[in-house]
Amino acid sequence: MQYLIPNQTTVYHIAYAPAIEKAYLFHWGCNLKCRGCLCHKEINCMALEENLDVVLRDPRLPKPKDPSQYLDLEELMTTLRKVPVKEALFEGQEASIDPAYGAITEALKAEFDCYITLNTNGVKLPDLSHTDEVVMSLKAVTPKLYRDYTLHSNERVLRHFVEVFRLGKKLRAESVFIPGLIDLEETEKIAAFIAAVDPNIPYRIDAYFESGADNSWRRATPEEMAKAKAAAKKHLVNVTCTQQTAAKLEKKDLMYEVVRLY
Template identity: 80%
Template sequence: MREEQLKTHDAINTTVYHVAYAPAIAKAYLFHWGCNLKCRGCLCNKEINCMALEENLDVVLRDPKLPKPESPSQFLPLDHLMDTLSKVPVKEVLFEGQEASIDPAYGAITKALKEKFHSYITLNTNGVKLPDLTYTDEVVMSLKAVTPETYREYTLHTNNRVLRNFAEVYDRGIKLRAESVFIPGLIDQEETEKIAEFVGVIDKAIPYRIDAYFESGADNPWRRATAQEMAAAVAAAKKHLINVTCTQQTAKKLEKTDLMYEVVRLY
């Protein structure tokens, strides 16, 4: 039986190009390549590996006009991915990167992780496509914007399917969280409140996190969000939701001691 499983895994390619790991909480982070949106402020314009690695703690304030990182040239087949993770305890796995949901092997990876490690599995996704969520415990969906014109301006796509998929995940009883990025001059306080209102109609208890935009993308006109703007955005969102938080880096460069957990590279 073990030999059959290895043969099956060996035949499965994934889009995983980078694996990070937090030893203190036994959590693995799988980074997938490829996306079905073209977000103008995408982090991958600056960095494609985990921002919590020591060498990447300066990402937020890197010059956005620097050349984009090179695309990865190597990807982990499923058997190699499982071998890599077998070297450490794995209680949790977060799927992220560009867009994990479009990896054809998503269902196979989550199944293998459940069978081998019994891990808690979270999917970070833009919500355009829902993969096989049979073995997924939690979905964190980035809603970007709910106003169609704003969403299209930022992503070059429509958001009808995203909003439907958000409601579908909730209806299926899968634990669900919402996220968006606050971008002054585009996805501002008014739009952030609209996102919160949309989520609140489904369930006021769904957690919502607002991330502060930092300059990413050489041609983007937007500036970083201020602490005052983030506080106002949170207050606006709390009109519709119970649990609203935000993230914002104010230091020019983080230090390892600033991190809640140390993160290292496995691949």
């Protein structure tokens, strides 16, 4: 995607948690083609009250429409000035490929002096001068499996993971446990790769939920997630896993209320 307007960003949606004064910036566009991407189901924040049913939505429903509007840098800052901001999380499809990433983080630091976290697939490293923390999705470390799931190579991802650690940035890793694809064996391989860099790097394993009409993977069970966590803990000090076990989420189930700013 190329932009002719100076300081145009790929931010199409901003969510906000008032209790912790945290802004969530959602960016459009990605450099991978993950077959189980949650954007096949929903492109806005899943913690918004209207999206608490996302996990249980039928994956065969039509995909959400692409965003029709994007904020330029001044519009983004004007929106955020309406609230106090202690933290900002860059997410969505892939924030690292936003040409304005460096300008946005610099502006946020200058205006709010907030803590900035980048969620990224790690294919590209943007200017991290004003970024405090990087959360990298490793997806898979086995090259063939990674290519099967994303249609791309993971060579740069693994190299960038090490580079971010050597930069001295706070670094976390995550992956999605997909029964029959990114399973117990691969999850342990991911943990072993992380441990070779530093066994103290936190690792989060997310349970897959059905997304994308063209695949037949099922949701992970609590028993499978417990085994995945135990396998990863053979190598790492700090391992967590996430899974929605409730049949239906409600607003009261959330740790923090999340509202839409844009």
